[in-house]
Amino acid sequence: MDIEKRIIAFIRLGEVLRKFQVQKTHIKHQPSIGRILKEAVTKASQKNGWFTEENVLLAITSLGEMLKEDKIRKWVSNYPHLTSHISHLTSVNVIMAGNIPLVGFHDFLCVLMSENIFVGKLSSEDEFLLPALADILTEMEPEFKEKIIFTDSVRRLKFEGRRSDSQHQPSTVKHQTAVTAFIATGSNNSARYFEYYFGKYPHIIRKNRNAIAILDGTETDEDFKNLGKDIFQYFGMGCRNVSKIYIPKDYNLDTFFAAMVDFGDVINHNKYYNNHIYYRTIYLLTKEKFLDNNFLMLKEEERIASPVATLYYERYDTKDELIKKIELKKENIQCIVSHLTFHISHLTSLPFGQTQSPELWDYADGVDTMEFLLSI
Secondary structure (H helix, E strand, O other): HHHHHHHHHHHHHHHHHHHHHHOOOOOOOOOHHHHHHHHHHHHHHOOOOOOOHHHHHHHHHHHHOOOOOHHHHHHHOOHHHHHHOOOOOOOEEOOOOOOOOOOOOHHHHHHHHHHOEEEEOOOOOOOHHHHHHHHHHHHOOOOHHEEEEEEEEEEOOOOOOOOOOOOOOOOOOHHHHHHEEEEOOHHHHHHHHHHHHHOOOEEEEEOOOEEEEEEOOOOOOOHHHHHHHHHHHHHOOOOOEEEEEEOOOOOOHHHHHHOOHHHHHHHOOOOHHHHHHHHHHOOOOOOOEEEOOOEEEEEOOOOOOOOOOOHHHHHHHOOOHHHHOOOOOEEEEEEEOOOOOEEEEEEEEEEEOOOOOOOOOOOHHHHHHHHHHHOO
16 A cells, blocks of 8 residues: 555544544544444443543544644655555554553554554453544555454464464454564563563563653743643543652742642542542551642652652752753653753653643654664
């Protein structure tokens, strides 16, 4: 399939996702597509308590914005050899996380846009949304049908020189091919498992990461409103959610707490509430110091990744000192939001409120997935 066909198909998918969000579960003149999405949203919300309809629609909106024509063409233009790439029917197995809705979509996009075959192992926490998008995509471009396979277990994967079986597909086509490369996203523990089994094949293996925010005392009310989105969207469960803030040595945390008041409704979600009570109880029993405004706890801590309903904080004296601290923890950081400018490894400063709106060229862990796929 030539590159222009692939580009057009994903542009059309983006249009569908934007219309679905605007028209709230109905797409005029495309009732079957609207029905596919509506059913997937309902099933996802029923299966996973963290996947509220609001959060699923937020993910769909983000993808719709990502898949605008100008953005797709700008992204593709970074890979001039993409137009001359010769497919050898390489199957890329993508083992997906399920922490937030459609978190594996970008890998799905990269595999298909690079003219490889996508073999996806869905998380049991997010097993309805991506197949629905795959159904819509193949309806728009039937040539994708033989390039999309879903399997329900890592143990079902066959390695190079064998065949991979197909459990769930967006079509009735039975396509089998050797799996020769892997992209796996999971916890630090699962990453060791992935490395053991897949390390000898071309691979990208992702571990736990989180976003951090750096405050300097000049933040406006609008900045804090946007920072609240970085913290609370998806209940803070995404790798791009802010899980820790760095604050000046003399910073008054009352300012921060006062600015977060508008996000207090998060405590009305049962799972979030249970996490708040659980960790609050743990901190009290272990006599750890923390601050609490009844929906978010602040705890002074050097680590990056904080539990749901807790936000870590750490004070700093100078920017130079702060850079040294971040350098030591850069492998645990996905992105930074701040007024201050940083250029540390793959990390650069983002505006407040932008962590959950990545562009196509904002690769997880700073690893260029498309370049990897084209080099296989």
